[in-house]
Amino acid sequence: MSVATPTVDELEDLLLACRYGDLEDVQQFVDRFGPDPLNDARDERGNTVLHMVAGNGHIETLEYLLRHVPPALLSARNDARSTALHWAALNSHLAVAQALVKLPGGPGADLIDAKNEAGRTPLGEAENVGWEDGAKWFVEVMKLEENQKGEELQVAEDAEDAEKIEVEIQDAEGQIAKMTIGQRPAGESSIPPSAP
Numbered sequence: 001m002s003v004a005t006p007t008v009d010e011l012e013d014l015l016l017a018c019r020y021g022d023l024e025d026v027q028q029f030v031d032r033f034g035p036d037p038l039n040d041a042r043d044e045r046g047n048t049v050l051h052m053v054a055g056n057g058h059i060e061t062l063e064y065l066l067r068h069v070p071p072a073l074l075s076a077r078n079d080a081r082s083t084a085l086h087w088a089a090l091n092s093h094l095a096v097a098q099a100l101v102k103l104p105g106g107p108g109a110d111l112i113d114a115k116n117e118a119g120r121t122p123l124g125e126a127e128n129v130g131w132e133d134g135a136k137w138f139v140e141v142m143k144l145e146e147n148q149k150g151e152e153l154q155v156a157e158d159a160e161d162a163e164k165i166e167v168e169i170q171d172a173e174g175q176i177a178k179m180t181i182g183q184r185p186a187g188e189s190s191i192p193p194s195a196p
Contacts, residue, residue: 021058
């Protein structure tokens with residue numbers, strides 16, 4: 001039994017359903033045409049189904065799509081070289097960003113390092129729009145290599161700042177991004193217990 005091939009109009013309807021988070025329409029599309037056309041659907045700017053749901057924060061539709069598309073689609077770039085994660089960051093959608101990065105078998109934290117045409121990573125987009133929660137989460141899950149050029153870890157030394165760790169990351173343009181992570185609840189020691 002062969003599966004029907006969607007028309008251009010049906011692919012456009014699919015992209016609109018993803019843009020508006022219409023899970024039922026997306027499911028009906030997959031039921032009719034199978035999951036393969038999900039991989040190739042693009043709008044006039046090269047945006048995929050994942051760009052559409054990620055940019056608009058439709059987590060339920062995203063979770064459905066992630067079960068039906070290959071993990072490589074997470075790395076797909078639009079005409080501006082942005083991934084779906086760039087769009088999630090640009091629009092401050094934390095649950096969506098986490099689902100994209102945490103997908104088993106997907107690119108994982110490597111997505112955070114992808115630069116778009118403007119030279120910004122998803123972390124850079126988050127910082128650019130002032131999305132502190134997202135930027136903090138990106139920094140926490142990034143693959144930071146010790147002594148990597150442009151990155152420096154500073155540990156606070158006085159009691160007042162002992163609850164914070166500041167990370168400085170220098171991007172390709174030489175701009176420094178500072179992020180405070182690892183705040184501990186009041187009363188919890190920042191000094192690890194000594195080994196027996």
